[in-house]
Amino acid sequence: MPDPYASITEVAPEVLEILINAMEVRAADPQQKAMRETYLSWLDLPEGARVLEAGCGTGAVCRDLARWPNVAEVIGSDPSPIFLAKARELAAEIPNVRFQEADARSLPFEDNAFDAAIYHTCLCHVPEPERAMEEAFRVLRPGGHLAVFDGDYATTTFAVGEHDPLEGCADAVITAFVHDRWLVRRLPAVVKSAGFSVTRFDSHGYLQTSEPDYLLTLVDRGADALAGWSRIDATTAEALKKEARRRVESDEFFGFIAFASLIARKPV
Ligand SMILES: C[S@@+](CC[C@H](N)C(=O)[O-])C[C@H]1O[C@@H](n2cnc3c(N)ncnc32)[C@H](O)[C@@H]1O
Numbered sequence: 001m002p003d004p005y006a007s008i009t010e011v012a013p014e015v016l017e018i019l020i021n022a023m024e025v026r027a028a029d030p031q032q033k034a035m036r037e038t039y040l041s042w043l044d045l046p047e048g049a050r051v052l053e054a055g056c057g058t059g060a061v062c063r064d065l066a067r068w069p070n071v072a073e074v075i076g077s078d079p080s081p082i083f084l085a086k087a088r089e090l091a092a093e094i095p096n097v098r099f100q101e102a103d104a105r106s107l108p109f110e111d112n113a114f115d116a117a118i119y120h121t122c123l124c125h126v127p128e129p130e131r132a133m134e135e136a137f138r139v140l141r142p143g144g145h146l147a148v149f150d151g152d153y154a155t156t157t158f159a160v161g162e163h164d165p166l167e168g169c170a171d172a173v174i175t176a177f178v179h180d181r182w183l184v185r186r187l188p189a190v191v192k193s194a195g196f197s198v199t200r201f202d203s204h205g206y207l208q209t210s211e212p213d214y215l216l217t218l219v220d221r222g223a224d225a226l227a228g229w230s231r232i233d234a235t236t237a238e239a240l241k242k243e244a245r246r247r248v249e250s251d252e253f254f255g256f257i258a259f260a261s262l263i264a265r266k267p268v
Contacts, residue, residue: 003179005125008080016082018221020058023083024090026214027060035149035204036064036120039261042200043145048072049115052139054104054132055122059087059097065118066097075114077102104132109139116145124150124183133194137266146196146264152203153181155258158219158244166247168231169222169240170255176225184260196264204259212248215255219244 004011004019011019026032045051047070053062056076065074074097078084084099091097102108104119104126117136123129136146153174158166174181183190188198208215220241227237247253 003125003177005177006127006179008078008083011080013082016080018217020083020086022214022217022221023057024060025217027058029208029214031206031208032214033064035206035259035261036061038204039147039149039202039263040065040068040118042261042263043116043147045070045145046115050113051075051116051118052077052107052109052114053118053120054078054102054107054136055119055125056087056099057083059084059091059099061118061120062087062097062099063091063094066091066094072096074098075100075109077104077107079103105135106131107135107139111138112141112144113139114144115141116147119146119148119150121150123148123187124153124181125179127179129180129183130190130193133191133196137194137196140266142266143268144266146191146262146266148187148191148262148264150184150187150260151178151181152184152258152260153178154185155256156181156218157257158215158253158255160247160252160254166219166240166244168226169219169244171222172225172229172231173218173222177221187260187262191262191264195266197267199263199265201262202260204261206257206259208255209253210248210251212253212255215253215257216241216244216248218255 062076076099223237223240
């Protein structure tokens with residue numbers, strides 16, 4: 001099954017609803033907020049900065065950026081008109097954010113138009129991320145800042161021991177929803193070949209044990225994917241979801257993903 005985010009304009013409305021909910025659940029997670037604030041604080045934005053978030057989905061990161069020190073204007077772009085409609089609704093009270101339909105590999109913006117460009121869990125869903133980084137380079141002004149934050153999804157695990165059946169859900173959800181689970185490992189090379197100078201590249205551990213709201217959405221989507229591929233039947237998929245919740249109740253749930261951030265600049 002291909003990553004639905006990679007061909008988002010062809011995805012059925014009921015799947016989009018699941019993705020909209022998962023994006024907002026993840027964005028509200030305190031650990032996710034802390035990771036966002038950490039890497040955004042590493043950007044040295046000039047006063048009055050004009051910032052692009054490419055692949056903004058429902059706009060959670062744009063809403064944060066709009067209130068960020070020195071930011072005057074945020075433009076969120078995404079290929080999905082349905083995500084953008086939700087983003088506009090959720091940001092209705094925020095005056096300095098607007099949204100525009102666009103594919104990150106061919107942005108409808110002029111050269112040197114932005115002071116910063118952010119790709120927050122977007123690039124691993126984009127086939128040919130090299131083209132997206134070339135576009136980032138084009139639309140940033142000389143000295144402009146690039147921030148890429150993504151899951152190092154090859155690290156995703158729900159296992160608490162050998163041959164743990166929940167690990168199948170981890171592998172399945174990444175196969176089903178991530179175009180390139182290895183992207184983070186080659187990110188510095190991709191960004192450098194687009195012309196950027198990499199300032200820093202960091203790992204951020206994301207562990208959920210109690211109240212694993214976001215990772216339970218991944219367990220469920222992994223179990224549903226396995227059933228959809230006929231690897232297991234619907235009863236077994238429900239049993240895997242129930243097992244994850246049993247572990248939460250008994251303090252035995254362990255879910256982990258290493259995220260990574262990369263900060264770079266377009267040379268002056
Ligand atoms: C996991 S969501 C992340 C959304 C948002 N950045 C966030 O963190 O809440 C991935 C996003 O990438 C978008 N996307 C997929 N292919 C894209 C492309 N070619 N160019 C730009 N965005 C794309 C999807 O539509 C989706 O909104």
